[in-house]
Amino acid sequence: MEGIYDVVVVGGGPAGAMLTRELARLCPHLRLLLVDGQTKRNPKVCGGLLAPDAQKMFAKLGLTLPTSLLSDPQIFDVETIDLRLGMVRYYQRHYLNMDRYAFDRWLISLIPSSAEIFAGRCMEIRREDLPDGETEFTLDILSEGKTVQAKARWLVGADGANSRVRKTFFGDRVKKYIAIQQTFPNGDIPLPPYSCIFDPDTGDSCSWTIRKEDGFLYGGAFDVKHGRERFEAQKARLEAFLGVRLGEPLKTEACLVTSPRRAKDFCNGRGRVLLVGEAAGFISASSFEGISSAVCSAHLLAEAFAEGLAEDRVTALYRRKTRALRRKLCGKLWKRGILCSPILRSCIMKSGIQSMKKYH
Ligand SMILES: Cc1cc2nc3c(=O)[nH]c(=O)nc-3n(C[C@H](O)[C@H](O)[C@H](O)COP(=O)(O)OP(=O)(O)OC[C@H]3O[C@@H](n4cnc5c(N)ncnc54)[C@H](O)[C@@H]3O)c2cc1C
Numbered sequence: 001m002e003g004i005y006d007v008v009v010v011g012g013g014p015a016g017a018m019l020t021r022e023l024a025r026l027c028p029h030l031r032l033l034l035v036d037g038q039t040k041r042n043p044k045v046c047g048g049l050l051a052p053d054a055q056k057m058f059a060k061l062g063l064t065l066p067t068s069l070l071s072d073p074q075i076f077d078v079e080t081i082d083l084r085l086g087m088v089r090y091y092q093r094h095y096l097n098m099d100r101y102a103f104d105r106w107l108i109s110l111i112p113s114s115a116e117i118f119a120g121r122c123m124e125i126r127r128e129d130l131p132d133g134e135t136e137f138t139l140d141i142l143s144e145g146k147t148v149q150a151k152a153r154w155l156v157g158a159d160g161a162n163s164r165v166r167k168t169f170f171g172d173r174v175k176k177y178i179a180i181q182q183t184f185p186n187g188d189i190p191l192p193p194y195s196c197i198f199d200p201d202t203g204d205s206c207s208w209t210i211r212k213e214d215g216f217l218y219g220g221a222f223d224v225k226h227g228r229e230r231f232e233a234q235k236a237r238l239e240a241f242l243g244v245r246l247g248e249p250l251k252t253e254a255c256l257v258t259s260p261r262r263a264k265d266f267c268n269g270r271g272r273v274l275l276v277g278e279a280a281g282f283i284s285a286s287s288f289e290g291i292s293s294a295v296c297s298a299h300l301l302a303e304a305f306a307e308g309l310a311e312d313r314v315t316a317l318y319r320r321k322t323r324a325l326r327r328k329l330c331g332k333l334w335k336r337g338i339l340c341s342p343i344l345r346s347c348i349m350k351s352g353i354q355s356m357k358k359y360h
Contacts, residue, residue, distance in 0.1 A: 001118065001150045005033045007305070008139060008152035010122045010165050012036025013044060015277025015294035016158030017107035018061075022302030024112040030305070032115040033150055035122050035141055037159070038104060044160075045181050045253040047210050047217065048100035049075070049194070053292035055096065061299065063110075069102045071212045077356070079192045083199040083237050085346055089355040093194065097210065118150070119143060125155065125168050127273075135272045155273045156301065158294075161256040163279035166267065174265040174281050177205055178227035179257040179288075181219030182235075182249035183212075189244055191216060200342040202234035205259070206287075215250055221257050221288065260285050260333065266326050268319050271311050276301050282325065286335035296325055 007023060009016045012034055020034040038044060048071065058064065078093045111117065120143030128136045137152045157165025166172045197207040197220070207220025218238070222230040239245055260266060260281045269275040276282070277294035284290065304317035338344045349355075 001033065001116070001148060003031075004136065004151040004153060005116075006030040006152070006309075007154040007156060008033045008035065008137065008150055009156045009158050010035050010037075010125075010139070011157065011159035011163075011277075011279065012038055012108055012117070013104060013158065013160055013277065013294065014107055014291050015279070015298045016156075017104070017111060017298075018295045019156060019158060019276055019298035019302055020115050020117075021107075021111045022299050023305060024115045026302050026306040028114065033152070034111065034115060034117045035139070035150070036108065036117055036119055037121040039119070040101065043101040044104060045179060045219075045255040046100040047181075047208055047219065048098045048103065048212070049210065049289075050096040050098055050103075051287075051289045051292055052094050053289070054295060055094075057292050057295040057299070061295075065096065065098070065103075066106065069098050069106055071097050071099045073097065073193045073211055075194045075210075077192070077194070079195040080349070081195055081197045081238075081241065082345065082349055083197065083234070083241055084201055084342065085349065086241065087346075087349050089349050089352065090358055091355055095194070097193070097212070099212070120148070122159070122164055123147070125165065127169075137272070153272065157269065157273070157275045157279040158277050158298070160278045161258045163275065165273065166275055166279050169273045170267055170269070170275075175259045175261050176224060176256045177221035177259055178224045178254055179219060179221045180227060180231045180252070180254045181217055182246075182253075183215040183217055183251040184246050184249055185215055186211065187247070189216065189246065190242055197234070197238060198340075198342075198345060199234050199237060202230045202237065204340050206339070207234060207238075218246065221259070224256075227254075257288055258283050258290075259288075259336075260329065262333070263326065263330050266322075266329060268315070268322060270315055274301055274314070274318060282322075282329060284329065284332040286332045286339050293325060293329065297322060300325070 120141040124140040195209045205221040210217045266281045276297040282293035300321040
């Protein structure tokens with residue numbers, strides 16, 4: 001990592017991997033570095049569902065998903081359960097069920113070899129304004145127990161919900177939940193391929209179960225304070241509702257997840273520091289679907305870079321290009337208000353609107 005990079009991207013999830021790929025494609029003259037903190041021992045905690053909006057983004061980019069990334073079974077509907085009401089409804093869905101770790105590795109494999117990829121965690125970032133009017137960022141990166149440095153003219157935070165880049169340069173007061181997800185052995189549990197669980201007695205967000213080849217996931221997003229107790233309390237209520245015990249989990253994982261509440265929670269960055277994906281707050285407030293926004297914002301930022309490297313121009317172009325994305329995500333703020341209100345949700349579920357009847 002000698003010399004200075006034009007752009008350093010921190011975080012190798014869908015946003016960072018796609019941005020690095022698109023920058024290498026659209027701006028071949030730039031010297032690029034992607035700092036990727038994900039490891040097989042510390043994979044991204046995720047349901048691994050690829051929503052129609054994300055499928056559309058890949059279609060626009062001319063990409064299709066290799067079948068080796070898919071996980072059995074595929075999903076045709078969601079069983080929505082309200083534990084307080086004791087009510088179940090079914091809604092048609094068009095998600096692809098994937099292995100999320102394999103998906104992230106596939107995205108990294110799409111990056112042209114002209115961009116450098118470094119496995120490590122960015123621990124600290126310093127900004128220096130040089131006498132010649134240039135800006136230089138120095139990143140301390142922890143890799144295999146050693147700290148190495150990288151220098152950059154532009155910095156992009158693609159480092160997810162707990163973004164160090166966002167915290168360092170813009171502060172981060174956006175609401176976060178702790179997402180806790182357990183994997184259980186596939187057994188005789190009477191759960192469909194995908195279910196969405198609401199339980200106002202243990203939290204104001206939603207939980208889910210998703211069947212995978214190597215076990216089924218039960219996860220949910222809870223207030224950071226008392227998150228684990230709420231998760232266990234909800235699990236006991238789900239078990240009582242289903243009339244079965246889920247048993248001992250094979251694995252328990254947790255991470256933060258962003259829950260934007262107002263338009264100003266979406267932050268594109270400014271000047272020489274830009275944000276993409278969940279670091280920018282680009283995630284659906286109603287469903288936590290974030291892959292489509294990560295890929296979309298990454299592509300739009302690469303386009304903004306391709307149109308010129310003047311500091312104000314990139315910021316302004318990126319802001320303009322993400323207008324439709326931010327508008328869509330503002331719509332999800334409204335949807336969250338409806339879905340997470342026990343009274344409104346109860347009205348919708350009782351009405352049966354858009355739900356379908358099952359024959360068995
Ligand atoms: C439990 C859970 C389930 C979810 N399920 C779904 C789903 O089914 N479908 C869906 O579309 N969305 C889902 N989401 C949301 C989705 O995972 C994210 O919104 C999406 O992954 C955001 O992509 P990203 O690239 O912005 O960030 P991330 O995917 O979070 O990637 C950030 C990357 O940056 C790396 N990183 C972080 N800090 C540093 C650092 N300091 N230095 C170097 N690297 C760093 C991380 O290791 C990670 O690889 C879920 C989220 C959670 C928490």
